[in-house]
Amino acid sequence: MDRSSTTRRRFLLAAGAASSAALAGCNDLGDLGEGSSEEIPLGELPEVPDEGESVPVVADAVPVDIERAKLQATATRVTDLLETLPLPLGAREIPNGYVRGRLVDAADEATTYLDEARSATTRLSALQSLRYARTEARFAAEGWAFVEDGRTKAELRERHRETVEDAEAFRSAHEYRGTDPVRAVVVHAHVEANVRRVLADREPSVYEESGDLLTVAEWGEYAESARTHLEDGRYLYERFTDSLSPGAGSLEGTFDSAADSLVTDVRRRRDELPPEGTPDERDLGWELQYRLRSDAESSAKNVGDGDGAASTVVDATGALTDLLAYERVRNRAEDGERFGAETGADVREARSTALETIRAALTEAERPALARGVLADAAVQVTFADEELARIRRSVRPRRLDDPMRRYVTATVRARSVPEATRQVVAALES
Template identity: 50%
Template structure:
């Protein structure tokens, strides 16, 4: 295509989004994912995926040691709460079947989370799962305590206020200590996220039971959530401080400058975002562009909008990766990429490409910690696609594979873009 005839990204995307558009100014036609229309694919020929097993293709981490005793304490807290329930919990204890089922369901959730913590690939994932196990166990135990006459809603509301106040006090007094600004950003972002949730004093969504058992159970869970979040934030902070030299200073100013620099990069790119696809019948191209465009456009616009400066810097890293991923996809569309699926082998190829891209980015990045923060989101797209595939059965029309294949393409594009975005973030952090 002559240089003068090449479409701008904006014009090209508008062409892609126009209903019935099938070619780009002399370039090869860009087809829809629907293949040959009436062709079907046998579901058993699609990739064999287990969303439960593949939930963490790239598990989140934190570059600080999590004490085994802290994890054990969380496990013990869960088991002690579950031990309060009279088992089997039957109609003699809780006559209302719906209410009884909710408590038993929460107890099952707590047990499942304990199992997930044991199988966790990283201690940080185990920390998260143990927190969830505590929350759900407290829901069940709080409901039972109310039924037994030993728990009141007034006491729980007061306990929640105390927990939130304690978290706010810790948040306001803690220092952003560190020596390596990249490592500091990765740790402090985790702490900021925990404290953002712990200091949220919005009332929980409760059952319309007039302050009855299930409302009390919800409030009990909220109390446990605030306490668990604060405990984990304190632990990460103390473990990180213990890993630093005695003369390590604070890096808050550096984190804020780096976040502002990276967010300025994001803002400068937002003005050049192409318009949303406008086709009435979206195919793979429109879905892929929409997803990456949304990833690029979403997020903190200022440091003040984020949970803190470290979170803002990491969020901006993800946005920059999304911009680069979108650029790559638009170039492929411009060159004639169809993202077509005509057989199960095509689906397997898209999925394997995504998995390989995740692995390559993680092992080959000079900034693996920052890159991993982008890849965990990218891996989420693979999990979503796997879940959709696992729901299919019998003969499948190619059009039904639009969403999962689009997710695989998005994941691969983000993975390829992650290392360079992470290098930019590291540069901003170390030069701030």
């Protein structure tokens, strides 16, 4: 499933939990870095939401009026799927404890995503959470249908094939209609991303040891993911085009021209990146530069590899942001900044600066609709750093705070780079 910003957040949280555990173990062995060994009291660290309760300060959105009825219909689909299960599932229904646990966990996840949708700050993020709720609920429902009705993989494979055919037909009919090129490019890029998810993978990740029941469940999840991505993409497209005036024409030429010029500029900037230096020490400043440079090179390389000009333009916004963010950090490092925390006040300042910068960038961006997606990713970095701080239960050495500090700084430099990146993209679209 493509969880977009939410998926990325969940992946980062999971990865970060393992990373933090590893770091905690290293700290128990003593101070392995060059920094101060004096511990920072827990009470001096910033107050953050409890683990699992942090919400990004900016969430992704799309300039389309997503109706409440659409969200309610999707939520109803989730509850209908869950109601097919004889919950609570017990050993009498499914004797194998592992298999039973997988279905119960999926049903629980579906319920969690329903709750996330209710508290979402934008209707797009609500729609995304409901999409994940649908796929988890379908996993559980089809696993039980295998037991109750003899559901087969072949049946679900056929349903998925039908969705793929529908997605191919929809992609062929997709037209870049619009009047405002910035608003239109954001919407059409979202539509393309949904269709791309349907067509990108033709087989779910099913392991031989999963057994027949879980194989059917996986195919159910896979078929539902494809169908909901297609339905959501088609819905956004139809809501957007229905909102246009009858005389709205095609923006294909505008998007193609902007995409070509932006790809050229992004690749030129990538080629002009200075060579990586040999660090005297691998401190936080070095790690920030290394990671941001890697992100910049990767995003610049991938611009133009999407399924359409609209996606290329939006991807170029992120690539320009990454390139500018790396330049900012490199300049600060060359000026002698160390980036690491020595006191709790340093952490509090880094966090507040990140939050303030993200909020300001959304206001300062020439076209917030174009900036919001990149800023939502920056906000995820703050959320993840908060989650790491929430796991700290006692005084810590400064080096233990390098990872959350890196994320706060990364969020800040990316957010500060967004207005300039969006100005260039808007200029390309309007030239």
